[in-house]
Every structure is written in C-alpha cells, then in structure tokens.
Amino acid sequence: xxxxxxxxxxxxxxxxxxxxxxxxxxxxxxxxxxxxxxxxxxxxxxxxxxxxxxxxxxxxxxxxxxxxxxxxxxxxxxxxxxxxxxxxxxxxxxxxxxxxxxxxxxxxxxxxxxxxxxxxxxxxxxxxxxxxxxxxxxxxxxxxxxxxxxxxxxxxxxxxxxxxxxxxxxxxxxxxxxxxxxxxxxxxxxxxxxxxxxxxxxxxxxxxxxxxxxxxxxxxxxxxxxxxxxxxxxxxxxxxxxxxxxxxxxxxxxxxxxxxxxxxxxxxxxxxxxxxxxxxxxxxxxxxxxxxxxxxxxxxxxxxxxxxxxxxxxxxxxxxxxxxxxxxxxxxxxxxxxxxxxxxxxxxxxxxxxxxxxxxxxxxxxxxxxxxxxxxxxxxxxxxxxxxxxxxxxxxxxxxxxxxxxxxxxxxxxxxxxxxxxxxxxxxxxxxxxxxxxxxxxxxxxxxxxxxxxxxxxxxxxxxxxxxxxxxxxxxxxxxxxxxxxxxxxxxxxxxxxxxxxxxxxxxxxxxxxxxxxxxxxxxxxxxxxxxxxxxxxxxxxxxxxxxxxxxxxxxxxxxxxxxxxxxxxxxxxxxxxxxxxxxxxxxxxxxxxxxxxxxxxxxxxxxxxxxxxxxxxxxxxxxxxxxxxx
Ligand code: WT7
Numbered sequence: 001x002x003x004x005x006x007x008x009x010x011x012x013x014x015x016x017x018x019x020x021x022x023x024x025x026x027x028x029x030x031x032x033x034x035x036x037x038x039x040x041x042x043x044x045x046x047x048x049x050x051x052x053x054x055x056x057x058x059x060x061x062x063x064x065x066x067x068x069x070x071x072x073x074x075x076x077x078x079x080x081x082x083x084x085x086x087x088x089x090x091x092x093x094x095x096x097x098x099x100x101x102x103x104x105x106x107x108x109x110x111x112x113x114x115x116x117x118x119x120x121x122x123x124x125x126x127x128x129x130x131x132x133x134x135x136x137x138x139x140x141x142x143x144x145x146x147x148x149x150x151x152x153x154x155x156x157x158x159x160x161x162x163x164x165x166x167x168x169x170x171x172x173x174x175x176x177x178x179x180x181x182x183x184x185x186x187x188x189x190x191x192x193x194x195x196x197x198x199x200x201x202x203x204x205x206x207x208x209x210x211x212x213x214x215x216x217x218x219x220x221x222x223x224x225x226x227x228x229x230x231x232x233x234x235x236x237x238x239x240x241x242x243x244x245x246x247x248x249x250x251x252x253x254x255x256x257x258x259x260x261x262x263x264x265x266x267x268x269x270x271x272x273x274x275x276x277x278x279x280x281x282x283x284x285x286x287x288x289x290x291x292x293x294x295x296x297x298x299x300x301x302x303x304x305x306x307x308x309x310x311x312x313x314x315x316x317x318x319x320x321x322x323x324x325x326x327x328x329x330x331x332x333x334x335x336x337x338x339x340x341x342x343x344x345x346x347x348x349x350x351x352x353x354x355x356x357x358x359x360x361x362x363x364x365x366x367x368x369x370x371x372x373x374x375x376x377x378x379x380x381x382x383x384x385x386x387x388x389x390x391x392x393x394x395x396x397x398x399x400x401x402x403x404x405x406x407x408x409x410x411x412x413x414x415x416x417x418x419x420x421x422x423x424x425x426x427x428x429x430x431x432x433x434x435x436x437x438x439x440x441x442x443x444x445x446x447x448x449x450x451x452x453x454x455x456x457x458x459x460x461x462x463x464x465x466x467x468x469x470x471x472x473x474x475x476x477x478x479x480x481x482x483x484x485x486x487x488x489x490x491x492x493x494x495x496x497x498x499x500x501x502x503x504x505x506x507x508x509x510x511x512x513x514x515x516x517x518x519x520x521x522x523x524x525x526x527x528x529x530x531x532x533x534x535x536x537x538x539x540x541x542x543x544x545x546x547x548x549x550x551x552x553x554x555x556x557x558x559x560x561x562x563x564x565x566x567x568x569x570x571x572x573x574x575x576x577x578x579x580x581x582x583x584x585x586x587x588x589x590x591x592x593x594x595x596x597x598x599x600x601x602x603x604x605x606x607x608x609x610x611x612x613x614x615x616x617x618x619x620x621x622x623x624x625x626x627x628x629x630x631x
Contacts, residue, residue, distance in 0.1 A: 285472025
C-alpha cells in the first residue's frame with residue numbers, strides 16, 4: 001500500500017548496553033559499513049583470508065550481470081575450515097555438537113576431533129560406494145547428529161547434497177530427488193516426535209519408485225529394538241557404510257565456484273526451486289555472518305532451533321557455526337513436549353548463550369504464557385535471534401522482556417534461501433526498533449524501491465531489492481537458469497527479493513511480507529501481511545492470516561482468520577474491536593469485512609502461514625497438495 005505511513009506514529013527504540021558493541025567482533029556499525037563501501041573487494045578479501053584455501057583466489061569478484069563469481073580461482077573445502085582447522089588448532093577437544101533427544105537420558109556429545117573422525121569415516125564409505133565430486137546426494141533424515149555428519153561427509157568429497165526436511169511426505173520427496181537427479185539417498189528408519197516414533201523408511205521407499213537415478217539407499221537404523229529390514233539389493237545400513245573405514249579422509253579440493261549444495265525452496269506459492277550454492281562464496285558468507293552478526297565467541301553455547309533441512313539449518317546450525325568453531329546444540333524435540341517449558345529448561349541446563357529461533361515459535365510461547373519460561377534460569381542468554389517472518393512488535397517485546405529480561409539484544413535477521421546468509425539486521429550495539437529488522441549488514445546493499453528501481457520515500461512501502469552481488473548469493477536455479485534470471489530482470493539493476501518493505505526515516509527497514517500475497521481491494525494493493533501485522537498488534541490476537549474474497553463491487557474484500565491468545569474468547573464484540581483496530585492502524589481500505597476465529601492456522605513445516613489453503617476452503621475449492629504442511 002503506497003499510502004501507508006510508518007504504522008506506529010511514536011518511534012520506540014531499545015538500546016543495548018554499550019558493552020555489547022565494545023566487546024563485539026563487529027565494533028561500530030557505521031565504521032564497518034564505511035569500510036565496506038570504501039573498497040568492497042578488499043572488505044570481502046579480508047574476511048575470506050581468515051579461512052584456509054589450498055590455492056588463493058586470483059580475483060575477489062567477477063560481476064557479469066546477473067552472474068557473479070567470487071574468489072575466482074580459489075581452491076578450498078568447507079569441511080577443512082569447519083573441522084580440520086579447529087582440530088589442528090587449539091580446539092581439538094572442544095565440544096562441537098551436543099544433541100539432545102526428547103528424554104532426559106538421550107544426549108550425544110561430539111568434540112571437534114570426534115566429529116571430524118565420524119565425518120571422515122562416512123565420507124570414505126560414500127567414496128567406496130562410488131560417490132564423488134559433483135554427484136547429487138539426497139539427505140532425508142530427522143534431526144540427529146548423523147544428519148549433520150551426512151551433510152559434512154558429502155561436502156568433504158565434493159558431492160552436492162540436497163537435504164529434504166524429514167517431515168515432508170513421499171510426493172514432495174520424490175519431486176526433490178528427481179529434480180536433483182540424486183544417486184544416493186540417506187535416510188533413517190524413523191523420527192521421534194512427542195514420544196512416538198514416526199516411521200520414515202516407507203516414505204522413502206514410495207518416493208524412489210519413480211526416481212531412476214537412485215542407485216542406493218543408506219538407512220540409519222536407530223536403536224529401537226525393532227530395526228527395519230534392509231533389502232540388500234539396493235539398501236545399506238548406515239554403519240555398514242562406515243564399518244572398517246579410516247577416520248582420515250583427504251578432502252576433495254574444490255574450486256570456489258563448484259556447486260556445494262542444492263536446496264529446494266517451496267515458499268508459499270509456485271513449484272519448488274532448486275537453489276544452487278557454491279563452495280567458496282557460501283563458506284565466506286556464513287562464516288562472516290555467524291561471527292559478526294551473532295558475535296559468536298569461544299565460550300558461547302549456540303542454539304539455533306531450525307532443522308538442517310532448511311537454509312537456516314544449513315547456514316546457522318551446520319556450516320557457519322562450525323566454520324567459526326562454536327559449540328552447537330541441536331535437538332529433536334518439539335517445543336511443547338513433554339511440556340511448554342522444555343526449551344527454557346534446555347537453555348538453563350546447557351547454559352545457552354545465543355538462541356536463534358522463529359517468530360512462529362515466539363508467538364506460540366506467548367500464547368502459552370510467561371509461567372513456562374519463568375520456571376527456569378535464563379541468565380546464560382546473551383543474544384537472541386529471529387528469522388523466517390516479520391518479528392511483529394508484540395512478539396519482539398515479549399521475546400525481549402520475558403526471555404531476554406530486558407538485557408539481551410535481538411537480532412531480527414532478514415534473509416532467504418536464495419541469499420544464503422543474513423542480509424538485513426540490527427547489528428549488536430545499535431538501537432533496536434521493534435517491528436523493524438534493521439539495516440543492510442556491512443557487505444550488503446539493500447533498498448526499498450518502486451517497480452522502476454527508484455527509491456520510495458521514507459515511510460512508504462515498496463519492493464525490497466538488493467543492489468550489489470554478495471558472496472553467498474545463489475548462482476542459479478538447478479536446471480532452470482531462466483528462473484534464476486527472473487530474480488534480476490524484474491527491476492532494473494536489482495535482485496528482486498519478492499518482499500514488501502518500508503524504510504523508516506531512520507534508515508531502518510520493516511519487512512512486511514511477501515509481495516506475491518497482495519489483495520486488490522477497490523483498486524488498491526493491500527499486502528496480506530500488512531493487515532495481519534495490524535491484527536497481531538491487538539492484545540487479543542496470537543496469529544492472523546488474511547485472504548481476498550472476490551466481490552462484484554470492490555474486486556475483492558478482505559477476510560481474516562485469527563487465533564487468540566490465552567485468556568481471550570471469541571465474540572462478536574471482539575470481532576468489531578479487531579476490525580476497528582485495523583481501521584485505526586491501516587485505514588478503512590484495509591478493513592477486513594469478515595473475521596473468523598480459529599484454533600490454529602495452516603502452516604508450512606517452516607512455520608509460514610499458507611493462505612491458499614484458507615482461500616480454497618473459503619471458496620469451496622480443492623486445497624491442492626497439502627502434504628508439505630504442518631499437521
Ligand atoms: C522469506 C525467505 C532465511 C531463512 C528462513 C526462511 C521471510 C525471512 C525474515 C525476517 C521478515 C523474513 C521473507 C523472505 N523472512 N526472514 N527477519 N523478517 N521476513 O527462508 O524459506 O527462503 O524464506 O522469509 O519473506 O523473503 P525462506
């Protein structure tokens with residue numbers, strides 16, 4: 001909506017204690033950003049030179065619109081930087097990975113040395129099976145250490161992994177296996193969720209029926225007492241693969257621009273795209289952002305709650321934190337099982353200092369009340385992170401006060417599968433403005449523009465774009481380069497993100513939501529996300545989803561689906577109050593004409609609300625493929 005002003009007239013900031021800036025890797029944001037602007041190539045070269053390269057690059061960047069190459073001619077292997085570097089240095093016996101299962105007894109701990117040995121043995125096993133550089137390997141596993149080991153083992157030998165989230169069904173999995181032309185699929189017999197085992201192997205069996213490239217299925221059989229059967233013509237036990245393998249494995253020497261992995265992103269609309277990331281630039285991008293945005297230090301205990309099946313897990317569970325040499329916590333648990341205190345119990349028990357999660361989880365905890373986090377000592381927390389959706393002001397406040405105890409800065413990191421790394425956030429030490437993600441990080445140039453690429457006025461909404469190439473950017477869409485070029489063709493000279501945003505007069509950027517979710521009401525473009533964030537700013541609302549309903553007069557009218565926070569009950573009075581609230585916040589044009597109260601909203605497994613399902617239901621149509629949704 002071009003006419004919308006900053007949604008809240010009063011500007012409110014939270015300023016972190018100055019020690020955060022003084023002690024941070026980044027130091028002063030403005031200074032760092034200017035260093036970048038003075039000489040972008042020197043800026044990135046300085047960061048890349050902190051990592052190990054078998055051969056140095058000849059050129060930092062080659063920009064041939066819309067194709068970029070980074071660290072051209074450089075040779076490296078990301079696993080050398082994630083593992084060997086620390087083992088050869090002083091961190092051999094430092095804890096790299098802690099895995100926590102659902103029950104108190106289930107815990108597995110790997111030092112850097114142990115993790116390297118496990119990765120090497122599995123990498124050798126894969127090589128033995130004929131897997132090598134450039135071969136595609138699909139990883140379909142629950143959140144267990146072997147999932148991380150499998151990813152690293154692929155990267156070790158230059159195989160291109162395509163991780164598929166373990167909650168996906170056979171159709172989605174088949175599409176991704178076929179799309180990538182995977183030679184090997186790595187899976188487990190089961191996942192664990194809320195105390196129950198969820199069988200996985202039959203899903204894979206169904207998914208590979210029409211997948212002719214698959215030569216082998218590697219199955220991790222978890223200790224359940226009732227191991228699934230292995231059909232030896234095609235299948236192999238995970239430990240059979242590593243048996244008798246040496247714990248030493250020479251890393252494949254990778255060219256900086258060799259593909260490293262493919263990750264399918266479905267988003268909320270359209271067919272999934274296989275986003276391709278390469279070895280050198282991706283490594284530098286995730287190393288830099290993990291170190292400087294999360295300020296990851298030697299003594300931190302770092303917990304990113306994402307599954308490695310998403311880009312967040314790739315960049316900020318596995319590759320970034322390991323490249324920096326951090327101690328990483330992962331867990332197969334569900335946030336409300338056995339009770340909604342489990343996360344906070346884990347924070348206390350492991351002394352988590354950096355917690356990175358998603359607004360959907362924060363809003364769920366908000367709904368459940370403060371008594372759960374209040375049972376535990378959260379003093380170890382130092383930095384909080386958010387990703388995946390706009391962190392609306394109410395969720396920001398709750399996270400800041402109830403979890404961070406008014407002490408921990410929040411980094412609301414905006415980025416995408418396509419960007420590979422953080423792009424916009426409030427750098428530690430800078431004043432934080434709830435509702436606003438922040439500014440471009442040093443190394444990145446973003447702006448909010450109209451369709452011709454002209455910057456819009458402060459306070460007006462426009463298209464979020466990226467104006468310069470960055471090291472961790474996707475290089476192409478697998479087998480569909482045309483789709484890649486589209487990102488760079490829509491707005492002259494820019495990478496079009498696909499989100500709507502507002503730039504405040506202070507330069508901070510509020511990301512509103514996907515621009516493909518627009519409703520045209522009486523000729524005005526209204527972002528579903530704008531109406532949703534207005535609804536969520538009401539004290540009774542936990543979550544909201546908005547759709548357009550065809551209307552003979554207005555083109556469309558707005559219908560909102562709303563879930564309520566604990567202590568609030570549906571009523572006609574509340575409906576009117578909410579409609580009035582949107583009127584005051586956004587104006588009469590954005591007012592919903594209908595509100596329906598729901599117990600829950602349909603979501604993707606990564607927590608994004610899927611409006612098309614609500615719309616189909618509303619129109620009495622078939623909702624289409626719902627197999628990739630949260631149950
Ligand atoms: C889309 C990318 C990047 C990891 C998770 C999702 C939305 C992401 C934020 C944020 C507002 C955000 C955008 C973006 N998004 N982070 N901090 N504030 N919106 O990856 O599935 O590729 O989705 O998620 O709409 O374009 P993804």
